[in-house]
Amino acid sequence: MKFGILVNEGPYQHQASDSAYLFAKAALAKGHEIFRVFFYHDGVNNASRLTVPPADDRHIVNRWAALADEHKLDMVVCIAAAQRRGMMDDNESKRQGKDADNIHPSFRISGLGQLVEAGIQCDRLVVFGD
Amino acid sequence: MSEEMDMEEGGTIKKFMFVNRKAPYGTIYALESLEVVLISAAFEQDVSLAFVDDGVYQLMKGINTDGIEMKSFAKTYRALEGYDIEKLYVDRESMEARGISEDDLIVDVQVVSAAEMADLMNEQDVVLSF
């Protein structure tokens, strides 16, 4: 079955991203396909490559990235939500005249249409948030 | 969203419901939910909006956000009709529990009972809640 996952909260503050990750991992283990993981609202903060949790804690961003790299997951960060919260990739940073970028390379920035498309394409879309 | 994607999606029409259960302005959920609703219109899906619990507060007439220096999005609900989004359902019990009547709302809605709302939710393909 083809699943879409929506993550509406950032890492550590809420359990949403953890629940979504463990759901995604379990779905993949059962042979399901993850069509797309879409990060919206504060969920865009899951894509920060500058995240540094304490060494004995889970690394939520790297964990998503590793899962995505292993299973070729499409992880999309909403551009409008990201811009509001100071999250941008290299291209967007240059376009906005900023001096830095912070999106992890396993994630990509795109529009909300990608979320609606996931709803259309997937057999199920599961929402994790607060 | 690209034109190319639009063409790819041609043909598939799913029932999308956006469930709004949170009050506006105290958090960004209502505004960012509305942003997805507007994007979904471009995909020509069967879109409906549900207002349940504190979500009914989003539709209050006379919202004036000048004093909190936030942009009001109350009028956007009126503009939805122009996007062919005309199915707005409000949960009667939620209104009554908050001392609100249909006359207090900024836009024409269908007021439904919890049982009717349950039927509407049940028949959806995709339910997005924020």
Added chain:
Amino acid sequence: MLHIVNKSPTERNSVESCLAHAKKGSKVLLIEDAVYAATKGGAAEARVRSAMADVTIYALQPDLAARGMADRVIDGVNLVDYGGFVDLVAEQANCQSWL
């Protein structure tokens, strides 16, 4: 339909609102802080017990364990792990999260 709830019943009304809008035959999965609703002696116990006449209640076991509530589960609540969560989503025609 699968209803997914993640809020403590004493903090928000999500469990109550979900149960008020869940049709007979639906499944309700309690995750994160909503697992407190699946426990004996809690404020939601009576409501959850009465709901069992119409809907099937599930709770995510790892979330119960993480909160020290694993041995307080109301009789009749079905425990699942993340794989069981996936199965519930796959088996139901649609799902909805009560955030």
